[in-house]
Amino acid sequence: xxxxxxxxxxxxxxxxxxxxxxxxxxxxxxxxxxxxxxxxxxxxxxxxxxxxxxxxxxxxxxxxxxxxxxxxxxxxxxxxxxxxxxxxxxxxxxxxxxxxxxxxxxxxxxxxxxxxxxxxxxxxxxxxxxxxxxxxxxxxxxxxxxxxxxxxxxxxxxxxxxxxxxxxxxxxxxxxxxxxxxxxxxxxxxxxxxxxxxxxxxxxxxxxxxxxxxxxxxxxxxxxxxxxxxxxxxxxxxxxxxxxxxxxxxxxxxxxxxxxxxxxxxxxxxxxxxxxxxxxxxxxxxxxxxxxxxxxxxxxxxxxxxxxxxxxxxxxxxxxxxxxxxxxxxxxxxxxxxxxxxxxxxxxxxxxxxxxxxxxxxxxxxxxxxxxxxxxxxxxxxxxxxxxxxxxxxxxxxxxxxxxxxxxxxxxxxxxxxxxxxxxxxxxxxxxxxxx
Amino acid sequence: xxxxxxxxxxxxxxxxxxxxxxxxxxxxxxxxxxxxxxxxxxxxxxxxxxxxxxxxxxxxxxxxxxxxxxxxxxxxxxxxxxxxxxxxxxxxxxxxxxxxxxxxxxxxxxxxxxxxxxxxxxxxxxxxxxxxxxxxxxxxxxxxxxxxxxxxxxxxxxxxxxxxxxxxxxxxxxxxxxxxxxxxxxxxxxxxxxxxxxxxxxxxxxxxxxxxxxxxxxxxxxxxxxxxxxxxxxxxxxxxxxxxxxxxxxxxxxxxxxxxxxxxxxxxxxxxxxxx
Amino acid sequence: xxxxxxxxxxxxxxxxxxxxxxxxxxxxxxxxxxxxxxxxxxxxxxxxxxxxxxxxxxxxxxxxxxxxxxxxxxxxxxxxxxxxxxxxxxxxxxxxxxxxxxxxxxxxxxxxxxxxxxxxxxxxxxxxxxxxxxxxxxxxxxxxxxxxxxxxxxxxxxxxxxxxxxxxxxxxxxxxxxxxxxxxxxxxxxxxxxxxxxxxxxxxxxxxxxxxxxxxxxxxxxxxxxxxxxxxxxxxxxxxxxxxxxxxxxxxxxxxxxxxxxxxxxxxxxxxxxxxxx
Numbered sequence: 001x002x003x004x005x006x007x008x009x010x011x012x013x014x015x016x017x018x019x020x021x022x023x024x025x026x027x028x029x030x031x032x033x034x035x036x037x038x039x040x041x042x043x044x045x046x047x048x049x050x051x052x053x054x055x056x057x058x059x060x061x062x063x064x065x066x067x068x069x070x071x072x073x074x075x076x077x078x079x080x081x082x083x084x085x086x087x088x089x090x091x092x093x094x095x096x097x098x099x100x101x102x103x104x105x106x107x108x109x110x111x112x113x114x115x116x117x118x119x120x121x122x123x124x125x126x127x128x129x130x131x132x133x134x135x136x137x138x139x140x141x142x143x144x145x146x147x148x149x150x151x152x153x154x155x156x157x158x159x160x161x162x163x164x165x166x167x168x169x170x171x172x173x174x175x176x177x178x179x180x181x182x183x184x185x186x187x188x189x190x191x192x193x194x195x196x197x198x199x200x201x202x203x204x205x206x207x208x209x210x211x212x213x214x215x216x217x218x219x220x221x222x223x224x225x226x227x228x229x230x231x232x233x234x235x236x237x238x239x240x241x242x243x244x245x246x247x248x249x250x251x252x253x254x255x256x257x258x259x260x261x262x263x264x265x266x267x268x269x270x271x272x273x274x275x276x277x278x279x280x281x282x283x284x285x286x287x288x289x290x291x292x293x294x295x296x297x298x299x300x301x302x303x304x305x306x307x308x309x310x311x312x313x314x315x316x317x318x319x320x321x322x323x324x325x326x327x328x329x330x331x332x333x334x335x336x337x338x339x340x341x342x343x344x345x346x347x348x349x350x351x352x353x354x355x356x357x358x359x360x361x362x363x364x365x366x367x368x369x370x371x372x373x374x375x376x377x378x379x380x381x382x383x384x385x386x387x388x389x390x391x392x393x394x395x396x397x398x399x400x401x402x403x404x405x406x407x408x409x410x411x412x413x414x415x416x417x418x419x420x421x422x423x424x425x426x427x428x429x430x431x432x433x434x435x436x
Numbered sequence: 437x438x439x440x441x442x443x444x445x446x447x448x449x450x451x452x453x454x455x456x457x458x459x460x461x462x463x464x465x466x467x468x469x470x471x472x473x474x475x476x477x478x479x480x481x482x483x484x485x486x487x488x489x490x491x492x493x494x495x496x497x498x499x500x501x502x503x504x505x506x507x508x509x510x511x512x513x514x515x516x517x518x519x520x521x522x523x524x525x526x527x528x529x530x531x532x533x534x535x536x537x538x539x540x541x542x543x544x545x546x547x548x549x550x551x552x553x554x555x556x557x558x559x560x561x562x563x564x565x566x567x568x569x570x571x572x573x574x575x576x577x578x579x580x581x582x583x584x585x586x587x588x589x590x591x592x593x594x595x596x597x598x599x600x601x602x603x604x605x606x607x608x609x610x611x612x613x614x615x616x617x618x619x620x621x622x623x624x625x626x627x628x629x630x631x632x633x634x635x636x637x638x639x640x641x642x643x644x645x646x647x648x649x650x651x652x653x654x655x656x657x658x659x660x661x662x663x664x665x666x667x668x669x670x671x672x673x674x675x676x677x678x679x680x681x682x683x684x685x686x687x688x689x690x691x692x693x694x695x696x697x698x699x700x701x702x703x704x705x706x707x708x709x710x711x712x
Numbered sequence: 713x714x715x716x717x718x719x720x721x722x723x724x725x726x727x728x729x730x731x732x733x734x735x736x737x738x739x740x741x742x743x744x745x746x747x748x749x750x751x752x753x754x755x756x757x758x759x760x761x762x763x764x765x766x767x768x769x770x771x772x773x774x775x776x777x778x779x780x781x782x783x784x785x786x787x788x789x790x791x792x793x794x795x796x797x798x799x800x801x802x803x804x805x806x807x808x809x810x811x812x813x814x815x816x817x818x819x820x821x822x823x824x825x826x827x828x829x830x831x832x833x834x835x836x837x838x839x840x841x842x843x844x845x846x847x848x849x850x851x852x853x854x855x856x857x858x859x860x861x862x863x864x865x866x867x868x869x870x871x872x873x874x875x876x877x878x879x880x881x882x883x884x885x886x887x888x889x890x891x892x893x894x895x896x897x898x899x900x901x902x903x904x905x906x907x908x909x910x911x912x913x914x915x916x917x918x919x920x921x922x923x924x925x926x927x928x929x930x931x932x933x934x935x936x937x938x939x940x941x942x943x944x945x946x947x948x949x950x951x952x953x954x955x956x957x958x959x960x961x962x963x964x965x966x967x968x969x970x971x972x973x974x975x976x977x978x979x980x981x982x983x984x985x986x987x988x989x990x
Contacts, residue, residue, distance in 0.1 A: 028657055033668055038501065057657040060502075060668040065652070068954045072653070075742035075957065076561075078568050080656045097745060177481065177831065187937045239830030239848040241938050246676070251831060254479060274475065391743035395956030399764075406939030409851040417939075420763070431758060450798040456790065457807035460867065464810050466834065467822050479832045525720060544718065546981045551725050552921045553973035555946035558966020561742075561959050562731035585724040590918075646815045648928045663817060670821055670932070677825055677832075684818045695813040696806050703872045 027314050028057045030070050031085040032301065035269060036135050036341045039331065040322055046330055047321050054314045063190060067394075074099050074306050081306060082315040086131060087190075088122040088300050088372070089387045089394070095130040101305040101312060102128040106320040114325070114345045116364075119300045122372055131302035132323040135265060136343030138366035139198060139296045141284040142252065142270055143259040144277060147171045147178065151258075161202070161227065161287045161295075164259065168235035171258030180235035182257035183228070186244035187405040189397035194297055194386040195261070196404060197397075200224045202288045202295035206376040207388050207425075212434040216400075216422035225414050229407055241409035253277065261286060263299070264366055267359035268338050283362040285369070291377050297386035298370035300343070343367055381435075396428040464688075471495070471681035478677035494682035502665060504686060511661035511690075513576050514651070515644040518583035519637050522591045525584075527633070530595035535607060545596060548589040556586075556649045567654060576659045579651060583644045590643070591636055598632030635701045638694070642702075645691045662687040729970070735963035742957040755964035764940045764948055769972070771855060772944040776923045778859040779866060783919065784912055786863070787870030792904075794871070795878045805872075812868040820932035823861045824850065828933075854934045854942035861929055866922075870915045877911035878904070917980055924973055945969045 031037045037060065044056050059081070061069065070084045074094065086094070094100050106112065112120075112129065119136040123129055141159060148155055151170040156163065168180030184195040197207065205220035215221065232240050235258075237251055245262060252260045253275040260266070271278045286296035303319045305312060321327060328348055331340045338357045340348065348354050349364050375385045382388040387397070400421040407417035458465075470478050472490045477483075498504070533541050563582070564573075572578030606628075610619075648663040655664055669676065669683040695702065739751035759765065794805065811819065827834050828849035836846030849857045881904065889899050927946045930936055936943035936951065943951070949969055953962025 059656045062670050065667055071957060072564060076564055076568055078573050080573055187935055237831055238846055239851050241851040250479060398955050402937040402939050405937050409938040411938050411941060446797050449796040453793055453798050453804045457804040461807040461810050463822055466826060483834060483837055548721055549921060550974055550977035551721060553924045553977055555925045555949055555969045557946055557950040557953055558969050559728035559732055560953060562728040588721060642813060648815060648817045663815060666817055680821060684822060688814050688818055692810060692813045699809050703876050
């Protein structure tokens with residue numbers, strides 16, 4: 001080992017020396033390749049001109065790849081990033097480990113109280129903000145007004161699941177490649193399980209009871225999953241078990257979906273110039289089942305600074321810039337108000353210019369109606385609407401997602417998918433030693 | 437060809453071979469064509485082979501969003517660097533195995549090959565921790581080292597099969613003339629082995645160029661090669677087929693062209709030991 | 713002279729492997745630092761009793777076996793074809809070898825999105841043109857689809873090696889057999905096949921090495937699903953180490969994979985030893 005260390009050190013010295021020159025004030029930002037982040041990357045000239053001496057390096061990756069990289073890095077203290085894009089799931093867990101720098105001092109004009117309370121609450125631990133929200137989202141129904149009219153139906157502002165199912169079946173026209181409803185089917189805790197967990201909440205189901213026992217053997221989960229699989233088989237697109245957010249977005253923009261229940265940020269993508277159906281999109285709240293909970297989630301992609309970074313000050317400057325009111329105006333100037341990153345600031349929704357955007361109010365209402373601390377009909381021991389904020393969740397929910405995806409693809413029955421989900425969840429929880 | 441072949445037969449062969457060849461090549465061709473389409477055309481339900489409005493906008497977009505020259509340079513440095521370093525270590529080893537074999541030679545060689553069968557994920561965390569310890573994360577030198585290790589067994593094996601075909605008498609003649617081990621390698625073996633070494637090199641460059649596990653896990657910006665470049669265009673929000681195609685074309689073109697120009701040497705090296 | 717290579721490979725193998733072995737006996741989750749503790753063989757028990765394990769083992773073998781079958785048989789047929797006189801042989805050869813140079817991630821992305829997608833993919837379009845229903849390739853036939861993609865990447869390799877072997881075949885031998893009245897069929901099985909055996913061994917050896925650790929193609933296309941239908945051992949280890957961040961179980965899985973790989977290696981070595989007279 002010692003011999004190896006010396007040899008490797010000698011070899012590494014060259015690389016470190018070479019890298020030294022560029023290290024002055026370079027902030028390395030890891031981010032998701034979502035539309036709003038790509039836009040941010042294009043607008044960085046504004047930041048660098050205001051902050052000469054700070055250079056930005058971008059690592060833009062697809063969501064899952066990004067999550068693995070930043071988690072490995074932060075957990076092993078690899079120190080490769082100065083700013084990380086993470087979500088409401090990671091922030092509380094990481095903050096409690098002491099992995100993140102608190103962001104209570106982002107400058108006088110940052111106006112931290114302007115952040116939407118629901119979003120701010122999800123990103124704070126013990127009253128300190130640990131990640132600054134870049135955009136916030138809930139989920140809602142996006143539908144084609146023309147197809148709805150052709151089907152002779154009218155979308156209420158707050159539909160029920162029964163209405164959605166009827167409308168989906170009425171709108172479907174498989175001969176012309178039009179499918180009544182597009183929903184996530186691709187396995188993943190942030191893909192189909194985000195949708196299904198939120199939906200299950202509105203059906204009265206929950207992940208765990210108060211003693212942390214898995215609940216997939218409950219009738220509510222059976223009802224949820226049967227409803228979902230039946231609906232998708234009758235009125236969903238082919239290959240739905242491989243469709244995530246992006247695939248559904250493509251389908252919807254291409255005019256192949258009657259309805260799509262997904263993230264509120266999608267609203268600007270389905271109504272912009274790249275969408276072939278931009279003129280005939282309507283919005284409604286996520287459906288419910290009359291049990292007092294709607295099937296909408298709450299998420300915020302946020303910028304956090306890992307503890308131990310060498311560039312903390314520069315990183316804070318960047319985070320403050322990217323999540324400021326000024327940034328919203330910068331985007332509005334360049335790309336129009338509809339493309340401003342939504343769901344983070346109260347002032348944005350009070351702005352008369354922004355109120356003209358068709359989906360603004362619906363987005364705000366959706367965000368405000370989600371309650372991460374009280375997500376389900378029956379009481380639960382966890383926080384989080386479409387996730388359970390414990391470290392074990394992502395692995396186990398992805399495995400459960402695989403089971404549900406298999407049920408959707410017809411590879412297995414709903415009953416056995418639920419039985420498998422129950423077994424593997426309980427197995428993971430037993431191993432992790434719950435109840436703690 | 438000593439055998440007589442009728443023109444008809446030749447025509448049939450040509451037709452069959454060309455259609456199969458085009459079929460196998462088609463996914464690549466389709467990717468290249470798609471990279472010149474607009475996003476809307478790329479997902480059109482009525483795809484067209486050539487009759488679309490050719491556009492360069494995807495390439496412009498891809499270039500505007502990422503620093504292609506740096507990714508490209510890193511790929512070249514890492515692929516070529518790891519190959520050269522690997523050769524430096526593998527040539528003496530293969531030489532020794534081919535000309536001074538012992539009972540254990542076969543075992544060692546097979547053990548080396550079996551190291552290639554480990555799933556890299558199994559040792560990911562240890563390697564990551566070691567890299568962090570030595571400050572090698574996101575450094576080209578670290579990646580050169582890892583890819584060298586990953587390909588070393590293949591290099592040694594290929595060189596070994598190649599060297600073995602060099603007649604031993606030549607060496608003995610050289611030894612008679614008083615050549616020591618070093619000059620044996622330098623003046624006698626190397627010239628005879630150059631074609632084999634060249635083809636080994638080609639294969640290794642290609643394998644290192646396409647390696648997509650370690651290159652993704654161990655790099656972020658400074659040392660990131662083209663695999664990382666592709667990763668940033670895989671399934672973003674919105675329509676992406678055309679941009680993905682453009683990025684893919686840019687990532688595979690260099691090695692495709694290299695491979696096409698050198699396929700003869702490549703195949704010869706791969707098959708030298710096998711085809712006799 | 714062998715020593716630098718042997719020492720380096722030993723270090724490369726042994727240092728990480730020793731660390732992996734050590735971790736495999738620890739309760740060690742990256743997301744819960746400070747809770748590391750000796751855990752006996754619990755990690756192994758957990759990994760081996762995972763219902764997905766046997767399925768993954770089967771899938772690994774199916775994947776390796778399926779791709780080997782397609783590439784060796786298809787490669788032989790293509791090599792026989794390419795060995796025939798024709799026009800533009802050089803260019804045809806370039807077309808055939810091209811897939812070998814494509815990055816696995818790129819080919820997986822292209823196949824998944826532009827060909828196998830059941831609504832916008834080219835296969836769906838072709839199916840509709842002929843009045844059929846588009847097939848949901850990755851949803852209904854996940855493993856065969858991945859085998860298809862991987863086989864596409866490796867077919868050129870097999871074809872070219874077998875072709876070179878074929879070209880070195882003594883044509884006098886064939887002519888002699890022709891004169892003896894042997895028909896094409898028996899000529900093929902009595903002269904060509906034995907001659908190709910050695911080249912086929914090389915193809916099988918090299919491909920198995922790479923196929924046992926297939927990972928990127930699965931990650932990009934199906935993520936191991938639906939269910940566990942396309943999860944192989946490397947992917948299962950990945951799910952433990954990088955989704956669950958359970959280094960303990962991931963390491964135990966890594967060690968299990970190493971043991972399995974060595975079992976395969978022993979079989980291969982036997983076979984190779986016979987054919988390559990090492």
